[in-house]
Structures are given as structure tokens and as C-alpha cells.
Amino acid sequence: xxxxxxxxxxxxxxxxxSELSRWYRSLSLALQQLDSTLQVRVLSLxxxxxxxxxxxxxxxxxxxxxxxxxxxGVNHLMEEAFVRQGSDYFITCNPDGYFHPLCLKHLLxxxxxxxxxxxxxxxxxxxxxxxxxxKTGQTNWAVGCCLFIPKDIFVATLxxxxxxxxxxxxxxxxxxxxxxxxxxxxxxxxxxGHGLHGRNEGAVSRRSQLMKAGAYFAKKxxxxxxxxxxxxxxxxxxxxxxxxxxxxxxxxxxxxEFFVFSKVRW
Amino acid sequence: xxxxPLPIITVFVPVTRNSNLEVLDLALFSLxxxxxxxxxxxxxxxxxxxxxxxxxxxxxxxPFNEFTISKSKSLHIPSFEWESxxxxxxxxxxxxxxxxxxxxxxxxxxxxxxxxxRSRNQAALTIAGTKKSLLKRDGVSKVFHAVSKRxxxxxxxxxxxxFVMKAICTSSILVDRNQVLPSFKWTCFSSALxxxxxxxxxxxxxxxxxxxxxxxxxxxxxxxxxxxxxxxKTLPLFTQKMQIPCSEIQRLVLExxxxxxxxxxxxVRWALKLSDFLKSHPKTNWILTNIYSSLHKIISTHxxxxxTD
Numbered sequence: 001x002x003x004x005x006x007x008x009x010x011x012x013x014x015x016x017x018s019e020l021s022r023w024y025r026s027l028s029l030a031l032q033q034l035d036s037t038l039q040v041r042v043l044s045l046x047x048x049x050x051x052x053x054x055x056x057x058x059x060x061x062x063x064x065x066x067x068x069x070x071x072x073g074v075n076h077l078m079e080e081a082f083v084r085q086g087s088d089y090f091i092t093c094n095p096d097g098y099f100h101p102l103c104l105k106h107l108l109x110x111x112x113x114x115x116x117x118x119x120x121x122x123x124x125x126x127x128x129x130x131x132x133x134x135k136t137g138q139t140n141w142a143v144g145c146c147l148f149i150p151k152d153i154f155v156a157t158l159x160x161x162x163x164x165x166x167x168x169x170x171x172x173x174x175x176x177x178x179x180x181x182x183x184x185x186x187x188x189x190x191x192x193g194h195g196l197h198g199r200n201e202g203a204v205s206r207r208s209q210l211m212k213a214g215a216y217f218a219k220k221x222x223x224x225x226x227x228x229x230x231x232x233x234x235x236x237x238x239x240x241x242x243x244x245x246x247x248x249x250x251x252x253x254x255x256x257e258f259f260v261f262s263k264v265r266w
Numbered sequence: 267x268x269x270x271p272l273p274i275i276t277v278f279v280p281v282t283r284n285s286n287l288e289v290l291d292l293a294l295f296s297l298x299x300x301x302x303x304x305x306x307x308x309x310x311x312x313x314x315x316x317x318x319x320x321x322x323x324x325x326x327x328x329p330f331n332e333f334t335i336s337k338s339k340s341l342h343i344p345s346f347e348w349e350s351x352x353x354x355x356x357x358x359x360x361x362x363x364x365x366x367x368x369x370x371x372x373x374x375x376x377x378x379x380x381x382x383x384r385s386r387n388q389a390a391l392t393i394a395g396t397k398k399s400l401l402k403r404d405g406v407s408k409v410f411h412a413v414s415k416r417x418x419x420x421x422x423x424x425x426x427x428x429f430v431m432k433a434i435c436t437s438s439i440l441v442d443r444n445q446v447l448p449s450f451k452w453t454c455f456s457s458a459l460x461x462x463x464x465x466x467x468x469x470x471x472x473x474x475x476x477x478x479x480x481x482x483x484x485x486x487x488x489x490x491x492x493x494x495x496x497x498x499k500t501l502p503l504f505t506q507k508m509q510i511p512c513s514e515i516q517r518l519v520l521e522x523x524x525x526x527x528x529x530x531x532x533x534v535r536w537a538l539k540l541s542d543f544l545k546s547h548p549k550t551n552w553i554l555t556n557i558y559s560s561l562h563k564i565i566s567t568h569x570x571x572x573x574t575d
Binding site: 026029098100101124126135189191193197265 | 295371379399402404409410414416486
């Protein structure tokens, strides 16, 4: 009898050992709460230097493919999980976060209620302020920090758009899922610890990445007014994004400020 | 073993009969994710057979670090009063204390930031800001949602004012044991106040805090009641006709007020001058706290020339 396979995928980029061991410890506890018939695999990929996780016996570390960014890196992990290893579900999670002991259990329970959905864990305590339906959990887009993706959604979408290096690939992925008739669900009981501290380090470079991703996103989703504003930004002058034709209708989904794209709770 | 390393910070987590264990679970979860790992957790709870060891169970769920795994203690104490707790403070291994309110959660870098700031300032108390978070429980699923968050500005306030406004909380104060405990005098300002409040007021009355992190929230206070969430003066200091607790705090308030007069433009939302207030409220026996209460945040140097009955 084939059992269901869940793969946890983690993409590192020069994370400290203490950060990674915190993630690993929390994963061990969260796995204890799962049904023993579920087969769980853990894959890691290092976008930067070889990480501490690569030395752990219960983790399969994939051969590095360079610093390829978040979207391409996670896609690489998902291809391994879904295509080569026959996984049914994949959870991508940032290595600088940590699972609540019940996080995985609640994500899987939520999947049973919403089988045609990507499911976003609740970032804690610095939760994203975007709104969601308190009854159904439906939300405009899902944060990619800890995200549950079933196989059929990967097959339909082929994962993240690899034109994104960093930032906004999760918004784009969510909206493409919605375009294809899938749901985007927020799971309020699935806590994933994560901090925003240190976001100011390398602020110029990060901002430049964000602006670049924003310009590509706006073009792709036909958000012309927003694109015009972004193109006025000096950070884009040296490196303008490759553009694909805008066949997507961002107006259909956008409900808030650019880069937030949603109504907010605070 | 003599050379065994000791934790640097001791985090006290009180559990009362009214504790919400789901919130306590989140408090401990937030501790388990701290970037600073040289701390121990001392879970203090009143002896209540109905609790059925639940706090122990929650505590064991978390892979804190080498200190908290091996040395965390849970203590039964009869009540959260100084007499009961003085000896508990002595049991703590850390050079620094942090009294974590049961409705607080820390950001991942909270202990690290407090400890680093303390290393720079060498102050007896290091204070950071607090964000308030309003939770709403789903009647069916019992899940609680964060429906609102707010960050109260502490920029132009003294620590005492900020504490009364709930812009800082007990959990955001790191206490240097060696500077504080030897000379610390416990004062119960009012039995209407919680132990936490009396603890902080006692500290603020005796030790000058460092406020480098004063405007930076490092933790969140979680509220289920909109009244508590929105109330900026939840402490009954005003409503219970309490006076500003001691002369040292009065001095700090005065100092701050004078500093504001000299250095800052008068942006205060003092819509009412004290003299106008008194004209419109011609009572002869105004006491300090009544005025204080009615004027909310208005703290005038003139205020202190009035009789306090």
C-alpha cells in the first residue's frame, strides 16, 4: 500500500548554525504530531555556502545549483519532491523560522478541508497584516515563508515564476493559482515563528531587488500605473527587468497598496 | 560541576488560575525561537490541582536550548506577592531577570536586543517598547485571530508614563540582578494593582532605566478585550485615585516635563490648560490624582503645587 508522502523543503542562504538547528529542533517536534502512516521527507538546498543542515542524517541535501534565488531554488526542491520522489504534498519554509509543534498537523488538517488550495501558515508573532476571511481562511495571496502546496497545484502551475529572484514570487504564484481556479487559504492555527529583525541589513540591495521584482510583477500583471511609478525609481535605472507579455489581469486581484496587494488589518 | 555554564537571563513566566493556556503556549513558543539562547525559563504557578500539570506539559513541548531543557524549573508558589516571590528571585541562575507577562509574546530578537543594549548601557533596567495586539476568538473553531495591532508612541514620555499608558509592559524590562536586588525595596503601591504593576513601579521608583530601545517594540501584549486594547491608561493608577507612586517618579516626570519645555516644541495634545480646567471645574478640594485623571496625559509642573489632601 502506497502511503502519502509529505516533503518539507528548505532553501538556505548562509544561515547560521544556531538558526538552522532551531528550525531542525522545531521540525522534529512538529513531526511527532503527525499521523505515523504519513511518510515525511526533508529536502534542503543551499543557495549559499554548504549549510549545517546538509550534514544532518535525516535530511537529503540536494546538489547545489548556485545562488539561483528563491523561486528557482524552491522549484528545484519541488521538482525533486513531486517528480522524482513521488510526493503528494510539499511545504516550503524559510530556514530562519521555526515550527509550532502543531503547525504541520494543522496545515494537513486544513488541506483536508481545502484540497484544492495552497495553504499559508500564520507567521508569528510578526504576522503579515493582510486580511483573510475569518470563517473560510480565504486570502488575497499567500506569504511564501511557510506554504503548503499539493501536487496537482504544482503540476498545474509548474511552481514559482523563475523570473523572480527574490520577493513577490509568492504573490504572483498565489494569483496564478487563483487564475487556475485554486484557492489561497490562510491557516490561523498553523503558527510558524519568524522574525523581521535584520531586514535592514543590506537595505539598499534588498530594496533594489524589491523594486526590480515589483517592476516585473507590475508588467506581468498589467498594473500600468504602478509600473510607471516604479520606473521612476532610480534603483531600477541600472538593471531593468526582462519583461514577459502581460496576459494577466492584476486589477482583478489587487485590493491594496502595491507590495501589499490586499486590504490590511492594521 | 563547577565549570558548568550558567544561563545569563532568567525569564519568569507566571501562571495564575486565570491564565489562558493557549496564550501561555504562544508565550513559550516565542521564547523557544529566541535568537539569544543563554536563558532559562522559570515557570511560576499557583498550586491548583485543577491545572493538572498542564503548564509542565506545555513547557516540555518546546526545545528551548541547553539551559532550559536541562535546568528549567517550575515552581509552585502560594500567591504572587513579594513575600512569596522574594525567595524565587534568589533561585534564579541568571544575572538578569525578565518577568514575562502571561499575555506577552516576544519577537525572535527580543532577548538578544535587550541584552546587547544592556551591555552598552550598563543600566540597572533596560526598557524596550511593546506593541498591543487585539485577538478575537472564533466561536466555532476556537481559533483566535489577530484583528488589530497598534504601536503606542513612547517618544515624548517618561518610562513611568509609558508604563501607565501600556506602551511598555513588564515583559519588555530587563533587570540587572546585581544592581537591583541588593538595594531593591518592594513597595505595594496598591493592592488594586497586579504584582506585575507593583513590581515595575517599584523598579521605576528606585532605578533609572536605559531607554535606548524605548521606542522599539520587542514584544506584543495580547488582549481579547477591545476595552483593554484601546485603553491607554488601563492601569488603575488614575481610576483608583492613586497618586504618582513616589517622589522619585514625580521627579522623573518633572524632569521630563522640563526637558520637553526646553528642547521640544509643545506638541502635546493638551487641549486644556490647567487654569482653564480649574475654572470650568470649580472644586476647592481637587486632589492631585483627580486632576491627573481628568487631564489624562497632562502633566504640568504646576500640578505639583496643589495640595494632595
